[in-house]
Structures are given as C-alpha cells and as structure tokens.
Amino acid sequence: MGRIHGFLGGVLLTSSLAYSTSQYINKNQQFISQNLRQSDYIINNRILSDADAKLRENYVPDSHVKYQSRVNFAETCKDIWNEEIITMVNWVYSLNWYKMGLDIDAKVNQWTDRIAESVAKKAEEKK
Numbered sequence: 001m002g003r004i005h006g007f008l009g010g011v012l013l014t015s016s017l018a019y020s021t022s023q024y025i026n027k028n029q030q031f032i033s034q035n036l037r038q039s040d041y042i043i044n045n046r047i048l049s050d051a052d053a054k055l056r057e058n059y060v061p062d063s064h065v066k067y068q069s070r071v072n073f074a075e076t077c078k079d080i081w082n083e084e085i086i087t088m089v090n091w092v093y094s095l096n097w098y099k100m101g102l103d104i105d106a107k108v109n110q111w112t113d114r115i116a117e118s119v120a121k122k123a124e125e126k127k
Contacts, residue, residue: 045051070076 070079
C-alpha cells in the first residue's frame, strides 16, 4: 500500500510541476508576443512611415494632475504597517548572521577567560 501512495504522490508532484512550468512558459510567451507586436507596430507605423502623423497632430496632452488616494484611513494605516514590516524583514535579511555569530563567540570567549583568570587569582590569593 505504501508503494502505491508513494507512486501516486510522485505522479501528482511531477504533473503539478509540469503544469505550473507550462503555465509559466505560456505567460512568458504571451508577454513576449505582446511586446513584439507593440515593437513591430511602433517600427512600422511611427519610425518607417508616417501612418500615425494625423494622430500626433490632433493629440492634446493631458495636463491634469492625477494622484491616487486610498479608500479610507484604515487602508492608509495598513499600507504604512506593511511598509514597516517589509523594511524590518529586509533589515533582518541584510544582517550577516555568520559574522555576528563569530563576533559574539569571540566576545563570550574573552568574557569567560576574564572570569577564569579572576577565579584563578582569587584561588592563588587564598593559598
């Protein structure tokens, strides 16, 4: 029974990895195709010919100042909180834990050596 479960688990894992990989490749293919179509349009209609000249003549730039506002004060507080959490996590990831461990180990060794020396001096004084 265990072999069957192991086999079925392996099939499930392999098929899910294959499916997610194919979806990832498909999304990348769509993104690249869209960018290639846009580049082709720009090259053919704006650079090599003046097909868009009439559109550019009638174009009036939008001079309105646009900004995004949050729905309410609670959403603003959530965004500020999330930004602080992200900053904290990035700080934790930026620490060099290996070097910090070596430094702490060296300081603890120095501290224990001082304690051992002071105990040894007191023992010699008692004799």
